[in-house]
Every structure is written in C-alpha cells, then in structure tokens.
Amino acid sequence: MTMKYFCITLLSALTLTACIQDDIVFDTVDPEVRISRAVDTIAIDSSYQFEAVYLNNVGVAELVDILWESSAPDVISIDNNGLASALQTGSATISASFSDGTTLVRDEVEVHTGEETVAQAIERSGVIQTTTFYQLEGNFTIEQVDNDLLIEIADDYVASSALPGLYLYLTNNPTTIANALEVGPVQVFEGAHSYTIPNVNINTYNYLLYFCKPFTVKVGDGLIE
Amino acid sequence: MKKQIFLITASILLSLQVQAGGPWPQAAGNGFFKLSEWWIVFDQHYTDEGRIDPNVTTGIFNTSFYGEYGITDRFTGIVNANLFSRNYMNNLVSNTTGETLQAGEAINTIGDIDISLKYGLTAPGNRFPLAVTLTLGLPTGKVGGGTQGNLQTGDGEFNQILQIDGGTSFKLGRNTNSYVSGYLGINHRTKGFSEELRYGLEWGIGLMESKFWLIGRLNTVESFKNGDTAANTTNTSIFANNTEFAGVALEANYYLTDRWGISASMAGAFRGEIIAAAPSYSFGVFYDLRR
Numbered sequence: 001m002t003m004k005y006f007c008i009t010l011l012s013a014l015t016l017t018a019c020i021q022d023d024i025v026f027d028t029v030d031p032e033v034r035i036s037r038a039v040d041t042i043a044i045d046s047s048y049q050f051e052a053v054y055l056n057n058v059g060v061a062e063l064v065d066i067l068w069e070s071s072a073p074d075v076i077s078i079d080n081n082g083l084a085s086a087l088q089t090g091s092a093t094i095s096a097s098f099s100d101g102t103t104l105v106r107d108e109v110e111v112h113t114g115e116e117t118v119a120q121a122i123e124r125s126g127v128i129q130t131t132t133f134y135q136l137e138g139n140f141t142i143e144q145v146d147n148d149l150l151i152e153i154a155d156d157y158v159a160s161s162a163l164p165g166l167y168l169y170l171t172n173n174p175t176t177i178a179n180a181l182e183v184g185p186v187q188v189f190e191g192a193h194s195y196t197i198p199n200v201n202i203n204t205y206n207y208l209l210y211f212c213k214p215f216t217v218k219v220g221d222g223l224i225e
Numbered sequence: 226m227k228k229q230i231f232l233i234t235a236s237i238l239l240s241l242q243v244q245a246g247g248p249w250p251q252a253a254g255n256g257f258f259k260l261s262e263w264w265i266v267f268d269q270h271y272t273d274e275g276r277i278d279p280n281v282t283t284g285i286f287n288t289s290f291y292g293e294y295g296i297t298d299r300f301t302g303i304v305n306a307n308l309f310s311r312n313y314m315n316n317l318v319s320n321t322t323g324e325t326l327q328a329g330e331a332i333n334t335i336g337d338i339d340i341s342l343k344y345g346l347t348a349p350g351n352r353f354p355l356a357v358t359l360t361l362g363l364p365t366g367k368v369g370g371g372t373q374g375n376l377q378t379g380d381g382e383f384n385q386i387l388q389i390d391g392g393t394s395f396k397l398g399r400n401t402n403s404y405v406s407g408y409l410g411i412n413h414r415t416k417g418f419s420e421e422l423r424y425g426l427e428w429g430i431g432l433m434e435s436k437f438w439l440i441g442r443l444n445t446v447e448s449f450k451n452g453d454t455a456a457n458t459t460n461t462s463i464f465a466n467n468t469e470f471a472g473v474a475l476e477a478n479y480y481l482t483d484r485w486g487i488s489a490s491m492a493g494a495f496r497g498e499i500i501a502a503a504p505s506y507s508f509g510v511f512y513d514l515r516r
Contacts, residue, residue: 018264018284018286018311018313018331019313020313020314020315020316020329020330020331021282021315021316021329022315022316022317022318022329023268023281023282023315023316023317023318024318024320025317025318025319025320025326026320026321027319027320027321027326028320028321057321058319058321058322132272132278132279133272133274133276133277133278134272134273134278160272160273161454162272162273162454162467162498162499163273165375176317176319176326176327177326177327178319178324178326178327212280213373213375214373214374214375215270215280215281215375216280216281216314216317216327216373216375217278217279217280217281
C-alpha cells in the first residue's frame with residue numbers, strides 16, 4: 001500500500017512540473033519612418049499625396065504626427081498631411097520625420113517636377129541568409145505589379161529539405177512572426193521560383209522571414225534593400 | 226496527401242527501453258514490471274548536419290508501464306506502453322513589450338505502445354546466450370495536436386523492429402555479478418519514414434550482493450534515409466525524416482525488498498540529426514518476479 005501511494009505521489013508531482021512557461025524573445029528593432037507612397041516626378045501645377053508610416057521598436061505601425069518637409073518649398077511645397085504641390089521646374093528632397101522626444105527618425109526621397117507626373121519605378125532586392133545551421137541562401141528581387149507584390153527568388157537559392165514546416169513571411173521585425181504577413185509554406189528548396197502577394201505595397205515590409213513552424217523558430221531572413 | 230509527424234526523441238528512447246533484459250528471456254512464470262515517469266525538456270536540437278540549433282522550449286513527459294513475462298523458458302512477452310503522455314511548448318513572450326507573441330500549448334493523451342516477443346535461440350543457462358526479438362510499434366499516440374499541428378504523443382506510424390541480442394554474464398571478484406550484452410536490429414517503418422539500423426552495448430554490475438545494479442548503455446540509431454522529406458511531398462507540414470542518434474545512458478536499480486525496487490536513469494545524445502539536444506530522465510518503481 002505504501003508503495004502504491006509513493007508511486008501516485010511521485011508521478012503526480014512529476015506530471016505537474018510539466019507546465020507551460022515563457023520563452024523570452026529579444027524582439028527590439030530600431031524604430032523608423034518610411035515613406036510608403038512616393039513619386040518620381042510631379043507635373044507642374046498639380047499635386048501628389050505622399051504617405052508615410054512610423055514603425056515602433058517592435059516593427060509595428062503606429063499612428064503618429066509625421067512632420068513633412070521640402071528642401072525647396074518654392075519648387076515643391078508640402079503640407080502637414082503630406083500633400084505636395086509642384087510649383088516650378090526643379091527638384092526637391094521631400095522628407096518625413098518623427099521624434100518621440102529622445103529619438104528622431106527620418107526618411108526622404110528625391111522628387112522632380114516636369115510636364116507630367118511619373119510614378120516611382122521601384123525594384124527592391126536583397127539576399128536571403130540563414131540564421132541557423134540549416135542551409136538557406138539566395139538572392140531575390142521584389143517589384144510592384146499593379147496592386148500586387150511579386151517576389152522573385154533567384155536561381156542560386158537553396159534551402160535544406162530537412163527543414164520541417166518551413167514558411168515564408170513578410171515582416172518589419174525579423175525576430176518574430178508576430179504581426180508578420182504569412183506568404184505561405186515553402187514548396188521549392190532549390191532554384192528560381194516566385195511568390196505573388198495580392199494587395200501589398202512594395203514599401204510596406206523590410207524583410208523576408210523564413211520560419212520553422214513546428215519548432216517555432218526563425219531559420220533565416222533577407223533584408224529588402 | 227500524406228501528413229507525417231515524427232517524435233523527436235521519445236519514440237527512440239522509449240523503444241530503446243525494450244532492449245532491457247538483453248539476450249536472457251524470462252523463465253516461465255517469471256516477470257519484471259516497472260512503472261516509471263520519463264521526461265525530456267529541450268530548447269535546442271541537432272540539425273540535419275549534426276549541429277545544434279535553438280527551438281522553442283518543448284517538454285515531453287511519459288508515464289510508462291514496462292512488463293516482461295516468461296511465457297515459456299524461451300518465449301518472453303514484453304509490453305512497453307506510454308499510459309499517459311504530455312507534450313507542451315512554451316509561450317513566446319516579447320522582451321520589449323511583455324506581450325505574448327505566440328501562446329504555448331499542450332496535449333495530454335495516451336502514447337505509443339510497443340509489444341514484443343523475445344525468443345531465446347540458445348537453451349537456458351547457456352554461457353553465451355542469443356535471443357531474437359520482434360517488436361511491433363503501435364501508433365496509439367496522437368499526432369498533429371495543437372493549433373499548429375506540431376504537438377504529438379506518438380509518431381503516427383506502425384513500425385516493426387527485428388533485433389538480435391547476445392551477451393554473457395560473469396563475476397567480478399568473488400561476489401559481484403556482472404554482464405555485458407549487445408544488440409543489432411532493423412526498424413522497418415511505414416508512412417514514408419526511413420528505415421533504421423539500431424545497435425548498442427550494455428554493461429551491468431550488481432553491487433551490494435546484487436541489491437544495487439548500475440547499468441551503462443551505448444545506443445545508436447542510423448537512418449537509411451530512404452523515406453520522404455519536405456522536398457518530395459506537396460505537404461509542407463511534413464516533419465523531416467531521417468533521425469540519427471548516438472547516445473549514452475546510465476541506469477541505477479535498487480532493490481528495496483527482494484522484489485520491489487526503485488529505478489532511475491538518465492540518457493543523452495552526444496551526436497545526432499533531427500533530435501533533441503538535451504538529456505532525458507526517468508524515475509520509477511519495479512517489481513521483480515524472478516526473486
């Protein structure tokens with residue numbers, strides 16, 4: 001009888017120690033302001049609405065008062081809401097900034113004036129790199145195709161096929177999939193391939209993030225330049 | 226479309242317990258029974274290239290029953306059952322904001338059950354006994370548990386292990402009993418898992434007039450790497466196959482009475498592929514019908 005109670009007590013105690021606890025993720029990133037909607041040339045005597053987003057110290061967008069400025073307000077003026085007007089021939093640096101009292105973050109673009117408004121031709125690119133001992137590498141480019149985002153992974157891409165449940169995300173915080181956009185499961189482990197993500201602006205995210213769902217751990221990333 | 230999930234460590238170490246007893250079948254009517262708790266908590270694992278990488282802290286706790294019974298002097302029936310198995314993963318919490326980024330989860334179910342039949346190839350009392358064992362691994366545990374499908378208490382596949390054991394017993398000095406044994410086995414797996422080669426050595430020494438037994442084990446699992454991987458299946462939730470492992474284990478058994486005793490052990494891999502990189506522990510009570 002004593003042995004029976006000993007067994008029950010021991011097994012109960014050991015089972016109760018199997019409790020869910022916390023793993024701490026060091027997810028701080030540098031806050032930034034990013035001009036998310038820009039233009040290359042504004043037609044003289046017309047206007048263009050710039051947009052910017054402030055990303056906080058975990059890469060999440062926050063609503064703040066962005067300060068818009070023009071380096072040449074007699075060429076291109078801009079109001080507090082980011083509405084720019086092209087006044088005469090020339091160029092100006094349009095900047096968006098925010099200060100939380102201790103840190104000033106800023107982004108800027110070079111804008112010209114001309115006979116017609118010309119959209120900004122943007123193609124971004126980067127290099128995928130592993131952050132573990134699993135093989136993951138390759139170059140990629142990103143471009144805006146109408147309202148969709150096209151990610152093209154280059155032919156030099158290779159990923160370990162031993163990786164369980166590998167997923168691709170777009171994110172502004174490369175340490176976690178919290179607040180990230182899931183692109184989908186990785187189905188190609190070698191060579192060129194592409195992903196099309198509907199209704200995503202090319203300037204919304206700064207990183208590709210490769211994440212192993214079963215192990216809940218980051219495998220690699222790619223800074224989008 | 227197949228969905229295959231493997232248990233990183235528990236299934237391997239659980240089935241390794243089947244090797245307890247080596248090439249000595251139980252005599253008819255004799256038996257050995259043990260109720261124990263086995264557990265492992267790990268926050269890193271061996272990669273496919275044998276390097277060590279981190280993962281979310283994961284725990285596996287198994288309440289197991291192990292029993293051997295001599296059906297005849299040559300045939301021994303063996304059951305190794307995970308009566309209660311718990312698998313959990315920790316919360317991921319932001320160091321910056323304190324928010325829970327990803328909630329941890331747990332499942333609690335019955336685990337996998339192994340049923341074995343051991344046959345003594347040599348007659349009882351032979352100085353160099355040989356025995357062959359057939360083990361059937363029943364997938365009674367749960368696979369794909371939790372909202373991410375990454376919690377499990379079983380490997381989800383029916384496997385068969387054919388193993389041969391050999392050994393000998395001897396005395397160290399005047400009164401100290403000892404034995405050595407070795408085994409070689411093939412694990413045939415289903416549902417796209419790779420076959421495995423298993424082998425190991427065991428050395429046991431009985432101290433205090435065989436009231437206290439110390440056992441050391443060296444166990445190895447080599448994968449034939451002939452199963453499915455994430456590269457050749459359309460289901461990207463597949464867990465990688467081809468686990469390999471070489472590890473050592475130390476077990477201590479102490480007889481409190483002629484028949485009842487307590488047992489403790491720990492084991493760890495010194496090299497591996499796709500396996501937890503942390504020691505496992507076990508503690509339990511046993512009943513020896515042989516005495």
